[in-house]
Amino acid sequence: MNYPVWEVQGIGLPWVIGIIAILHVMVSQFAVGGGLYLALAERKAIKEGRTDWFPMLKSHSRFFLLLTGVFGTVSGVGIWFAIGLVHPEATSTLIHNFVFGWAIEWVFFLVELASAIVYYYTWDRIPQALHLKVGWLYAAASVCTLVIINGILSFMLTPGATWLGVAGSGHESTYFWNAFFNPTYWPSLMIRVLVCASLAGIWALFSFSRLDEETYGDTRVAMIRWTVKWLVPAFLLMPIAFLWYSAMIPPSNKHLLELGMATIGSGSFTQITRIALLSIMSTATIAGVAYLFAYKYPRDFSPSHATAVLLIGLLATASTEYAREAIRKPFVIGSHMYSDGIRVSDVDRFNKEGFLAQSMWTPTGPSVTEEQRGRAMFAGQCMYCHTVGGYRSMKHFLEGRDAKAIGNILTMLRQNKPDSPYHAYMPPLVGNDEEVAALQAYLLTLNAHPAPAPGSVARR
Amino acid sequence: MSKIYEYLDERLSISDLKKFTEKKTVPNHKYSFWYYWGGISLLCFLIQLVTGILLMIYYKPGPDAYNSVRALTYDVDFGWLIRSAHSWSATIFLLSVFVHMFSVYFMKAYKKPREFGWWSGMALLILGLLFGFSGYLLPMDELSFTATKVGLAIPENIPVIGHAIASLMRGGLEVSEITVQRFFAWHAVVLPLLYLPLLMFHLWLVQKHGNAIPPSEEEVPFAQRKTIPFFPNFLMKDLAMWLFTLNVVAIMASLFPPDLGKMADPLGPAPVGIHPEWYFMSSFEMLKLLGKVITGTIGEAVGITIFTLGLVLWCLIPFYDVSSPKGLKGRRATYFGLFCLAVLLVTTLLGYLIG
Numbered sequence: 001m002n003y004p005v006w007e008v009q010g011i012g013l014p015w016v017i018g019i020i021a022i023l024h025v026m027v028s029q030f031a032v033g034g035g036l037y038l039a040l041a042e043r044k045a046i047k048e049g050r051t052d053w054f055p056m057l058k059s060h061s062r063f064f065l066l067l068t069g070v071f072g073t074v075s076g077v078g079i080w081f082a083i084g085l086v087h088p089e090a091t092s093t094l095i096h097n098f099v100f101g102w103a104i105e106w107v108f109f110l111v112e113l114a115s116a117i118v119y120y121y122t123w124d125r126i127p128q129a130l131h132l133k134v135g136w137l138y139a140a141a142s143v144c145t146l147v148i149i150n151g152i153l154s155f156m157l158t159p160g161a162t163w164l165g166v167a168g169s170g171h172e173s174t175y176f177w178n179a180f181f182n183p184t185y186w187p188s189l190m191i192r193v194l195v196c197a198s199l200a201g202i203w204a205l206f207s208f209s210r211l212d213e214e215t216y217g218d219t220r221v222a223m224i225r226w227t228v229k230w231l232v233p234a235f236l237l238m239p240i241a242f243l244w245y246s247a248m249i250p251p252s253n254k255h256l257l258e259l260g261m262a263t264i265g266s267g268s269f270t271q272i273t274r275i276a277l278l279s280i281m282s283t284a285t286i287a288g289v290a291y292l293f294a295y296k297y298p299r300d301f302s303p304s305h306a307t308a309v310l311l312i313g314l315l316a317t318a319s320t321e322y323a324r325e326a327i328r329k330p331f332v333i334g335s336h337m338y339s340d341g342i343r344v345s346d347v348d349r350f351n352k353e354g355f356l357a358q359s360m361w362t363p364t365g366p367s368v369t370e371e372q373r374g375r376a377m378f379a380g381q382c383m384y385c386h387t388v389g390g391y392r393s394m395k396h397f398l399e400g401r402d403a404k405a406i407g408n409i410l411t412m413l414r415q416n417k418p419d420s421p422y423h424a425y426m427p428p429l430v431g432n433d434e435e436v437a438a439l440q441a442y443l444l445t446l447n448a449h450p451a452p453a454p455g456s457v458a459r460r
Numbered sequence: 461m462s463k464i465y466e467y468l469d470e471r472l473s474i475s476d477l478k479k480f481t482e483k484k485t486v487p488n489h490k491y492s493f494w495y496y497w498g499g500i501s502l503l504c505f506l507i508q509l510v511t512g513i514l515l516m517i518y519y520k521p522g523p524d525a526y527n528s529v530r531a532l533t534y535d536v537d538f539g540w541l542i543r544s545a546h547s548w549s550a551t552i553f554l555l556s557v558f559v560h561m562f563s564v565y566f567m568k569a570y571k572k573p574r575e576f577g578w579w580s581g582m583a584l585l586i587l588g589l590l591f592g593f594s595g596y597l598l599p600m601d602e603l604s605f606t607a608t609k610v611g612l613a614i615p616e617n618i619p620v621i622g623h624a625i626a627s628l629m630r631g632g633l634e635v636s637e638i639t640v641q642r643f644f645a646w647h648a649v650v651l652p653l654l655y656l657p658l659l660m661f662h663l664w665l666v667q668k669h670g671n672a673i674p675p676s677e678e679e680v681p682f683a684q685r686k687t688i689p690f691f692p693n694f695l696m697k698d699l700a701m702w703l704f705t706l707n708v709v710a711i712m713a714s715l716f717p718p719d720l721g722k723m724a725d726p727l728g729p730a731p732v733g734i735h736p737e738w739y740f741m742s743s744f745e746m747l748k749l750l751g752k753v754i755t756g757t758i759g760e761a762v763g764i765t766i767f768t769l770g771l772v773l774w775c776l777i778p779f780y781d782v783s784s785p786k787g788l789k790g791r792r793a794t795y796f797g798l799f800c801l802a803v804l805l806v807t808t809l810l811g812y813l814i815g
Contacts, residue, residue: 274714274715278710278714281707282707288703289703292699293700296696297696300693304493305700315711
């Protein structure tokens with residue numbers, strides 16, 4: 001392939017992106033929702049003469065600026081680094097299509113950051129009406145960043161028939177807007193806007209729960225109650241948004257969900273279903289705590305409760321994003337590029353000409369052993385999702401299997417028949433016979449010690 | 461609605477209960493967080509009851525034990541989830557019981573008039589550990605079988621009565637399907653029968669004496685001490701805590717379900733790296749360390765004696781620490797507690813690090 005493979009053992013490549021992205025989403029969606037929150041809260045305070053709200057909002061906007069302006073921006077750049085290293089092939093495709101999109105995005109980032117700084121530093125310094133206008137400018141710019149990035153994110157699940165028709169022709173970027181307003185663009189935008197609003201509420205609860213109850217009693221109660229209302233739209237409309245979203249995803253991805261549900265009894269192939277259950281449960285918990293607790297008994301709502309809600313919010317975000325990533329399997333860009341960076345259109349050619357022959361980064365020549373070639377196959381096709389002994393550990397999967405059993409699995413992966421259980425979520429194995437044999441030989445070496453390692457038996 | 465209420469109230473005096481809960485208060489201070497751990501363990505116990513009953517529908521003690529757990533894990537719809545929840549909730553149960561015990565200890569909540577609360581709590585802890593030990597064998601896979609074998613070899617070393625106790629528990633000289641049958645009877649009948657009335661007693665005592673306050677709070681003049689009403693404020697906080705705990709159990713149970721190993725083979729070699737569940741790790745490691753100093757069965761006998769002695773001292777602390785918290789005995793009791801906590805943590809850690 002065109003790029004070297006970055007090897008990460010332990011957490012594996014997916015979680016390098018995953019950890020950065022989940023934390024980033026927690027904060028960046030707060031940046032979008034929180035802008036609207038600040039503007040609307042300030043407007044309400046002005047209209048209703050609630051002067052006691054201003055110092056609270058000012059301190060919240062400071063927290064907001066530090067969190068979104070520092071952590072949010074740094075982690076956002078972190079995603080760029082991470083995806084470039086983890087998945088150069090897919091990143092390259094995205095850049096070739098959306099370079100214009102990102103240019104627009106950065107303009108909005110600039111406006112967003114500048115107005116956030118101005119907003120915080122001009123509290124009490126410029127007329128209130130003008131200050132509120134700065135707030136609205138921030139809110140608008142940050143909503144626009146979501147509007148743009150959502151096109152690129154949703155493209156990766158559903159590029160749409162028009163774009164797929166020209167994919168690989170070199171004319172992809174002529175169909176920018178088709179790719180941008182792809183089939184899941186609108187439902188995805190709806191979900192994200194709802195999440196942004198509730199994250200604005202959750203972070204504000206975190207912020208206001210820290211106010212001293214005795215000093216700020218009534219202000220605290222009023223602000224917590226008003227903040228809880230920010231969670232309402234999400235809980236009412238999210239089911240509709242999810243139904244809309246799932247109606248728009250292609251049948252093959254839906255099949256993955258169905259496979260998970262059908263096998264829930266045995267617990268196999270059920271990652272998505274389990275994650276979906278967690279996502280529903282954590283969302284319901286937030287709803288329960290927000291209403292039954294924060295709204296009904298705001299005086300008893302402590303910083304630790306707010307922290308717990310925040311952590312459960314993190315769980316909800318993590319599980320929902322994980323599920324979204326997982327239903328994209330076996331592709332990284334729907335129907336175009338498999339999650340190991342191989343284009344659907346290249347599969348036949350690679351099978352004929354060999355996979356390693358395509359890569360300028362694999363060792364060649366007569367001195368290269370079969371095991372080394374097998375390892376290169378492993379790095380080039382398996383390591384995008386698996387590790388040797390950590391996340392989705394190959395050692396664990398292969399435990400107790402001999403050469404024949406491993407060979408059978410590889411054959412199944414290579415044939416990739418529609419009725420194979422792996423078909424729904426793993427890319428086909430590509431390469432010529434000799435390369436597959438080398439991979440088999442390498443995998444067998446991972447399994448040299450079939451007895452469980454000390455410590456691995458600790459729990460059960 | 462009000463008519464139904466009246467009907468019930470005349471016969472069951474609900475309004476008395478309501479008046480009572482409205483009057484009841486709970487102290488509110490910076491250590492209040494530690495009040496919730498008893499409640500968390502109660503929730504976990506309730507989860508154990510419910511999931512345990514569900515598991516019983518499919519579980520077959522005796523020779524079919526392993527196969528029934530296998531079917532439960534891989535064939536029965538959501539069987540794996542119930543089993544996983546039972547296993548994780550057991551872990552969180554014991555964890556919260558330990559936190560609860562140490563917080564009670566350091567708040568000196570065992571002092572007059574709460575001694576019986578302390579003793580009944582200790583009895584509940586021991587029963588809880590026995591629940592863990594007996595439940596662990598039930599799947600009868602390689603690991604649980606070997607771990608139980610090792611575990612039951614320990615009482616074997618108690619002088620005079622040791623062999624009789626171990627044989628009684630095993631139902632013979634070896635761990636076998638008879639042992640599973642016996643452990644199941646302990647786990648699902650005997651222990652719950654002992655546990656439930658003791659739990660009621662424990663809760664009644666908590667209710668009777670109210671929450672103890674830590675020494676630092678006792679220095680605050682009575683008029684300045686803060687409280688919150690039990691109903692609805694404390695109850696709501698307690699329920700919020702339950703909801704969070706439930707989330708933790710659900711996360712762990714659905715993301716990290718326990719494996720089922722190979723079927724136990726009494727004649728086969730012991731699997732590598734056998735060690736007990738985390739809550740027995742500390743005592744296991746201490747025995748091992750002691751065994752290096754004093755070798756042979758005497759070493760184990762000495763070890764068991766030390767444990768028993770330590771446990772007795774731990775239980776007798778209310779008789780020792782009767783002075784003011786700042787007095788010599790009060791401080792010594794606190795140091796003893798810190799020492800025990802440190803030993804538990806260090807030996808547990810050592811157990812995992814050096815295996």
